[in-house]
Amino acid sequence: MKVCIKSLILILLISLLGGCWDRTELNDLALITALAFDKSEDNQVKVSVQVVIPQNQGGAGMIGGGGGGGTAKKTTVRTEEHGFDTADALSKLQRKIPRRLFWGQCKIFIFSDSLAKSGIREQFDFLVRHPQPRERAFMFISKGKAADALELFPPIERSSAEVLRKLSELQIGISVTIEQMSIMLKGDSHTAALPLVYILPKNKSAEPFQTIPYLFGTAVFKKDKMVGEISEKVTRGVMWIKNEIKEYTVTYEANESEGLVSLKPVKANVKLIPKIEGEKWMMTLKVQTEGDIVQNSTLLNPMNPDLLSNMNKAFANDVRGRIQLALQEIQERLKVDILGFATEFHRKYPKQWEKNKDNWEELFPKVEVNLDIKTQILRPGLINSPGGMPKEEVIEK
Numbered sequence: 001m002k003v004c005i006k007s008l009i010l011i012l013l014i015s016l017l018g019g020c021w022d023r024t025e026l027n028d029l030a031l032i033t034a035l036a037f038d039k040s041e042d043n044q045v046k047v048s049v050q051v052v053i054p055q056n057q058g059g060a061g062m063i064g065g066g067g068g069g070g071t072a073k074k075t076t077v078r079t080e081e082h083g084f085d086t087a088d089a090l091s092k093l094q095r096k097i098p099r100r101l102f103w104g105q106c107k108i109f110i111f112s113d114s115l116a117k118s119g120i121r122e123q124f125d126f127l128v129r130h131p132q133p134r135e136r137a138f139m140f141i142s143k144g145k146a147a148d149a150l151e152l153f154p155p156i157e158r159s160s161a162e163v164l165r166k167l168s169e170l171q172i173g174i175s176v177t178i179e180q181m182s183i184m185l186k187g188d189s190h191t192a193a194l195p196l197v198y199i200l201p202k203n204k205s206a207e208p209f210q211t212i213p214y215l216f217g218t219a220v221f222k223k224d225k226m227v228g229e230i231s232e233k234v235t236r237g238v239m240w241i242k243n244e245i246k247e248y249t250v251t252y253e254a255n256e257s258e259g260l261v262s263l264k265p266v267k268a269n270v271k272l273i274p275k276i277e278g279e280k281w282m283m284t285l286k287v288q289t290e291g292d293i294v295q296n297s298t299l300l301n302p303m304n305p306d307l308l309s310n311m312n313k314a315f316a317n318d319v320r321g322r323i324q325l326a327l328q329e330i331q332e333r334l335k336v337d338i339l340g341f342a343t344e345f346h347r348k349y350p351k352q353w354e355k356n357k358d359n360w361e362e363l364f365p366k367v368e369v370n371l372d373i374k375t376q377i378l379r380p381g382l383i384n385s386p387g388g389m390p391k392e393e394v395i396e397k
Contacts, residue, residue: 027054030099033075034108034161036146037086037123039115045083045123047090048147050075050161051097052105074158077150086126103132108161109139109178110146110197116219116226124185124224127178135179138168141219141226142197149197149213155206163212164197171246173215173235185224188342188353189360192221193238196229220336228334230326237326240319241285241339243270250291252318254311259298261311263291263377274344276352282368283341289319290376302380316375327369337364 031052038046056072078096083089094101109127111120127133142149152160168175174195176184184192195215202211218235220228230238239245247265254261268289275282293302300307330339342360346353356363 028099029102030097031102031104032106033159034110034150034164035106036110036112036142036150037115037120038112038146039118040081042082044081045086045089046079046081046147047083047086047093048077048079048150049093049101050077050108050150050159052159073153075150075153075161077147079147086123087130103130103134106133106161107137108164109133109137110142110149110164111140111194112142112144112146113196113219113226115146116141116194116221119225121224124181128182133178135182136177138165139176139178139181139194140164140197140215141194142213144199148199151209152199152211152213153207153209154212155210157212160213164215167215168195171244172248173232174218174239174244184338185221188346188357189337189340189364190223191336191338193338194219194221220330220334220338222336227336230329230334233322234326234329237322237324238330238338240268240270240287240323241272241326243268245270245289249294250315250318251295252314254298254300255314255317259296261293261298261314262295263315264294266291272340272344274341274348276345276349280368281345281363281366282370283344284370284372285323287319287323287371287373289374290378291315292379293377293381296381302377308377308380312375312377315377316373319373319375320371323371323373331365331367331369335361335365341367 031054032049033052034050036048036050038048040046053072053074053076056074078093080089080093080096083092090101111123115123127137128135140149149160149164154160154163157163157166167173174193176192176194181192181194196217196219197213198216200211200214202209217232218230218238219226220230245266245268247267249262249264250266251260251262253259266289268287270288271286273284273286275284296302300311302308302311330336337360341364342353342357346357
């Protein structure tokens with residue numbers, strides 16, 4: 001009886017042990033680092049994937065065997081030019097890759113501007129519906145063909161996808177994930193903004209395709225279609241309004257003297273305060289920002305409280321100008337609310353919003369914006385007077 005009981009217990013324990021019958025070996029997977037969407041000539045979907053080359057990940061090898069110099073390529077690109085939709089194109093692409101496509105490492109999705117102008121709803125539906133693409137992966141719009149950004153071989157990073165990921169994490173421009181894009185498109189204004197990708201011209205001594213993609217400017221979306229773009233300078237103003245300024249350098253002209261003043265790191269806290277009076281919709285932007293002087297090419301001595309106050313006023317005027325430029329472009333030219341005004345009005349005035357939400361496209365350009373800007377220069381740097389300047393030339397009062 002004891003033997004039977006022990007045998008039964010042993011059988012039960014064995015049945016609980018996990019097996020390896022459904023395992024997937026790493027050697028059977030093609031690790032995708034980036035996916036690019038383009039528009040094919042027959043208006044079908046063209047997809048390109050950047051895939052890791054496993055044997056070139058360990059160390060520095062050589063390209064080819066003919067004595068050419070350079071490090072080994074870390075990635076390769078495979079393309080399918082004809083797909084009825086994204087799923088169909090990727091299914092056809094799988095025939096050209098001997099390993100199963102794996103999306104766990106894919107953190108970059110790039111859409112060409114031509115495709116974005118016709119609408120990205122179908123491609124975006126695939127990204128949010130499919131279980132494998134990461135919600136925290138970054139989205140971009142390329143100037144020209146999106147696949148071109150995948151063909152590059154950066155001199156520092158392992159892949160162009162890694163370059164875009166790190167640039168996004170630095171938050172030097174607008175940074176948008178799949179999750180954030182979904183929230184924006186489903187928001188009250190049904191608008192979105194994605195960073196624009198350009199290709200940096202390669203150095204004369206660089207090998208073919210040895211350069212990087214970089215971010216410059218922003219694409220503006222109304223629903224799922226790209227309706228325009230804004231410059232890098234306007235993008236900075238939009239980041240001020242959306243409270244996305246983390247730490248970056250501000251350079252401006254001082255009022256009292258020729259020359260420039262640079263502050264870093266500049267940190268900001270921005271609050272949007274909506275107000276409705278009768279038929280008048282207003283928004284107050286309350287901005288509090290500060291920074292340290294890292295370069296002073298003027299003759300002003302920042303240790304003088306009066307001169308520092310003047311430099312601080314010039315700083316406030318510069319911030320005001322950046323925000324006003326952004327408002328002019330977004331409200332007057334594009335008339336697309338990527339600033340989050342609709343959300344703030346909805347939150348504070350839900351009843352009025354329900355009555356007017358269908359007319360928001362007409363209301364948004366008419367919203368009166370008031371600026372309340374407070375700036376502070378915290379520290380003058382490691383020296384007091386302008387560096388390299390004779391004492392008698394420095395303005396002390």
